[in-house]
Amino acid sequence: MARMYPRVWLIRHGETEWSISGHHTGRTEIPLTAHGESQARELGLRLRGLPFSKVLSSPRQRARQTCALAALGPDVDIDPDLAEWDYGDYEGQRTVDIRSGRPDWNLFQDGCPGGESPVDVSARADRVVARLRGWQGDVAVFSHGHFGRVLGARWIGLSVTHAQCFLLSTASLSVLAGEGDRADRPVVSLWNAVAPDLFDAVLHVP
Numbered sequence: 725m726a727r728m729y730p731r732v733w734l735i736r737h738g739e740t741e742w743s744i745s746g747h748h749t750g751r752t753e754i755p756l757t758a759h760g761e762s763q764a765r766e767l768g769l770r771l772r773g774l775p776f777s778k779v780l781s782s783p784r785q786r787a788r789q790t791c792a793l794a795a796l797g798p799d800v801d802i803d804p805d806l807a808e809w810d811y812g813d814y815e816g817q818r819t820v821d822i823r824s825g826r827p828d829w830n831l832f833q834d835g836c837p838g839g840e841s842p843v844d845v846s847a848r849a850d851r852v853v854a855r856l857r858g859w860q861g862d863v864a865v866f867s868h869g870h871f872g873r874v875l876g877a878r879w880i881g882l883s884v885t886h887a888q889c890f891l892l893s894t895a896s897l898s899v900l901a902g903e904g905d906r907a908d909r910p911v912v913s914l915w916n917a918v919a920p921d922l923f924d925a926v927l928h929v930p
Contacts, residue, residue: 729902729910731929732856732879733771733864736872737782737790738763738895743869746818750811750839753785760786761793763895766919768794771897777861782806782868790895791866803855805848808868812839831870832888842884845871849878856900869894876900880910893918899929 738760742749756764771794779800781791784807791800814822814836822829835841852875856863867875869892877887879900892898899914914929 728860729857729900729908730777730859731862731913732900733774733776733862734872734875734898734900735767735790735794735864735866736869736892736894736896737784737786737866738793740786740894742816743894746820747816748809748811748814748818749786750808750815751784752815756786756789756793760790760894763919764790764793767895767897768796771796771864774862776864778859779864779866780806781866782808782871784808784868787866787868791864794864794866796864803852805852806865806867806871807848809845809870809874810836810839812836814839830888832874832885845874846878846884849874849884853878872898876912876915880912890915892916895919 738756740749740754740756740760742752742754744757767790776797779791779797780803781787781800783802783804787806788802809831832842835844849871872892873887873890874884876890876898877884893916895918897914897917898912901911901913903909903911
């Protein structure tokens with residue numbers, strides 16, 4: 725009998741000033757806004773009754789802060805592989821500004837000069853997926869917009885290019901799991917749930 729996959733609760737960090745303005749935030753350490761803090765607490769209230777076997781977070785400040793405010797468990801493992809895409813020379817820039825000099829640029833196809841390529845980020849996501857599939861139960865993962873999209877795509881075997889079709893809002897909740905009685909078949913059972921619909925979404929996650 726195939727080993728069942730865990731249920732992975734993927735959480736993008738709360739709002740920051742740069743998530744509002746659209747500036748690419750990779751390595752830059754930037755805190756949550758007051759609204760972002762409120763979003764994180766609300767997520768925690770919705771999820772606190774779940775028996776998480778593990779809680780993981782990106783090392784970036786905005787993810788760690790979201791994780792701390794959600795307070796889903798006393799023990800948090802910091803996983804460097806959950807960090808956001810390294811944008812290299814494009815750090816702090818907006819897509820519209822990048823495309824003013826490079827009209828055909830696509831992060832998921834081209835990567836970033838001086839930063840990570842799609843192959844680099846896919847390799848990180850694959851390492852995370854491999855570790856997650858070795859665990860059981862419910863696992864909370866606090867990460868980022870672009871990396872979270874790649875993680876969702878790679879969970880179900882899609883390429884990094886397909887990740888551009890998986891939008892993630894700030895303070896959103898997604899669930900990666902196995903399919904019913906075929907728990908060895910990876911599925912996305914919830915994607916990009918945000919308040920005010922978050923409570924109903926959590927209640928109906930298989």
